[in-house]
Amino acid sequence: MQVLYIAHNLDDPAIWRRVAMLRRGGAVVTVAGFRRGEGPLPGAARVLGRTRNARMSQRVIAVLRARQGATLPDGRGFDAIIARNLETLALAVVIADRAGRRGGQAPRLVYEVLDIHRLMLRGDMIGRTLRALERRWCRAVDLVLVSSPAFVTQYFDTYRQTRAPVLLVENKVMAGPDEAGAQGRRLLLARGGPLVIGWFGILRCAFSLACLDAVTRAAPGRYKVMLRGQPAYDVLPDFDAVVAANPDLHFAGPYAYPDDLARIYGEVDLAWLVDRYEKGANSDWLLPNRLYESGLNVVPPICLAGTEVARMAERLEIGLRLKEATVAAASLMLAQVDGARLAALRQAQADVAPAVWRTDPEECRDLVAALGADMPGRGLRLLRAGGLTT
Structure with missing residues (x-):
């Protein structure tokens, strides 16, 4: 062919x-x-x-x-x-x-x-x-x-x-059997420290940046947000300034696919999959790379109710659903995640067959x-x- x-x-x-x-x-x-x-x-x-x-x-x-x-x-x-x-x-x-x-x-x-x-x-x-x-x-x-x-x-x-x-x-995820999957059997709990949220990939959602900034500022030290990938500066011109001003936001630059996936997802408790860049349209319809990357590495997703991502998560009985795209809703949802809740979310994620993600x-x-x-x-x-x- x-x-x-x-x-x-x-x-x-x-x-x-x-x-x-x-x-x-x-x-x-x-x-x-x-x-x-x-x-x-x-x-x-x-x-x-x-x-x-x-x-x-x-x-x-x-x-x-x-x-x-x-x-x-x-x-x-x-x-x-x-x-x-x-x-x-x-x-x-x-x-x-x-x-x-x-x-x-x-x-x-x-x-x-x-x-x-x-x-x-x-x-x-x-x-x-x-x-x-x-x-x-x-x-x-x-x-x-x-x-x-x-x-x-x-x-x-x-x-x-x-x-x-x-x-x-x-x-x-385009990865062979030895490149990903085994690391997902590990459980990473908060262990009394901050709840770590990973937002990876093309970073272009203004709501996500503002929401994660506000949530972490409202509860200093309670949450830590790891940002990796490529910021879309044409959409988020203040990205660097927002991150620099908030000690609980950490931008670690781009990552190699698929070589770095196990490492970067192994550093977080939850994966941020909320995207309002084209709300009501493409952002509501797509199934992004980060859904499959986090799934293969057994990191529960945070998604927005009513989107295609949320519908898939509901079918698989995994992750957290944000009821609405507001800081208040995000703060309330995250405040309910303790060590026991996180362990249950991880177990539900681990129960999904790797073939769903790879x-x-x-x-x-x-x-x-x-x-x-x-x-x-x-x-x-x-x-x-x-x-x-x-």
């Missing part, structure tokens, strides 16, 4: 996790896409241009230049083309069409959606235009990959964007098989076989 993977941001580690999953499933993967960072990439890739965070107009221009430029990959010889996000779908349909017109069989077109951008939900001309473009390009799509079922029920079916089959590929070889093979139009086995879940639901 020869696969062309077109990425919206080659500097995003999640891109290379998907590449690793495809290769582990037996595919030969060629990577192309746009860059937003500097320095060496984790692997070989054809760079199609540069884009910027939170600059949709600039990204549109970059895509248009790539469509017209000579750097666009030749689609001939590929069995499938995967387009990660809408901007790369605009390129993938062109590549697939050219490959078909130049002789031979056109590659299957796969649309991978891990976020629903807020512009896609607008009711004005901008939103309607973007959705119309997506519907048009989706006519050529053979398969849609999503990381959360809510993306289908809340967006694709609501706006009737595609009739293609939809496959659920969750953001599970990608296994069968899922990798299933994904590659689905690219070739084979129905997935029990490793991945087909949300829709084709056609719009009613």
Whole structure:
């Protein structure tokens, strides 16, 4: 299986996790896409241009230049083309069409959606235009990959964007049996010290930063918050100042995936999964990486009631649910967590099978098989076989 993977941001580690999953499933993967960072990439890739965070107009221009430029990959010889996000779908349909017109069989077109951008939900001309473009390009799509079922029920079916089959590929941890899991059998209790909360990953939720700052300030020494990953300074310009002014907030910088997961989750009691960055939309629908990372390492999650994360936690009977996104609700919930409560939460988390959180070889093979139009086995879940639901 020869696969062309077109990425919206080659500097995003999640891109290379998907590449690793495809290769582990037996595919030969060629990577192309746009860059937003500097320095060496984790692997070989054809760079199609540069884009910027939170600059949709600039990204549109970059895509248009790539469509017209000579750097666009030749689609001939590929069995499938995967387009990660809408901007790369605009390129993938062109590549697939050219490959078909130049002789031979056109590659299957796969649309991978891990976020629903807020512009896609607008009711004005901008939103309607973007959705119309997506519907048009989706006519050529053979398969849609999503990381959360809510993306289908809340967006694709609501706006009737595609009739293609939809496959659920969750953001599970790409780790072998010796790389993660065993550390989850350890119990880390407060032991009379502070209750340690970990907020890891892309740190971009203004409510979370303000809430954790306020909760710790209201009870000095009772809680400790460990922050790791990449702050989104375009959303949180005061991040460094807030952390520096609060002795109970500790930012320890980025971490390596998956090598550092056992260590950083081994330092915390609870994982903060609340995200209000795009409340009422993407933040309510997604199932983020930190859900699976904390799950595999047996750290109970804190999630917000009414979100897809909370619904999954409820099904698994794990974690804590924040009733509403307020400082008062967070303070009340955390005040009820003592050593005995934490031990019970840990035990409930430990009772969940590691396969819920970790990608296994069968899922990798299933994904590659689905690219070739084979129905997935029990490793991945087909949300829709084709056609719009009613």
